Amino acid sequence: MATFAHSPPIPMTAPSWKPWPFAPLHLTREGRVRMVRQVTQALLAGKKPPAEAGLFVGGALLKWLQAGGNLERDYLCISAPRGSHKTPQVLIADEGDLSEHGASSTLPRPEEGDS
Numbered sequence: 001m002a003t004f005a006h007s008p009p010i011p012m013t014a015p016s017w018k019p020w021p022f023a024p025l026h027l028t029r030e031g032r033v034r035m036v037r038q039v040t041q042a043l044l045a046g047k048k049p050p051a052e053a054g055l056f057v058g059g060a061l062l063k064w065l066q067a068g069g070n071l072e073r074d075y076l077c078i079s080a081p082r083g084s085h086k087t088p089q090v091l092i093a094d095e096g097d098l099s100e101h102g103a104s105s106t107l108p109r110p111e112e113g114d115s
Helices: 027-044 051-067 071-075 088-095
Strands: none
Touching: 027 051, 027 071, 051 071
């Protein structure tokens, strides 16, 4: 299993979704949700995210900006399966609040001129 500093092990499995170049093929959906959380926490704390997680989330954001589509479903591949109530938000809530892990649960205000 892949692990990062101060995080539980990330579950791994063969992908059941169509991968794209930066997709971590060895992770489960829960593992991909945890990677998104790791990147978010690192960025909000002003730190560099783990390399694999940063490539995955950064690559997904770039492809989404270039091609459009559904970020959660098409690029991050973290949407809940049809009929499931285990959304990414539920999975993260099951692990505890973001503020418990060193990141603020409130986002900073955008800079003036950002829209």
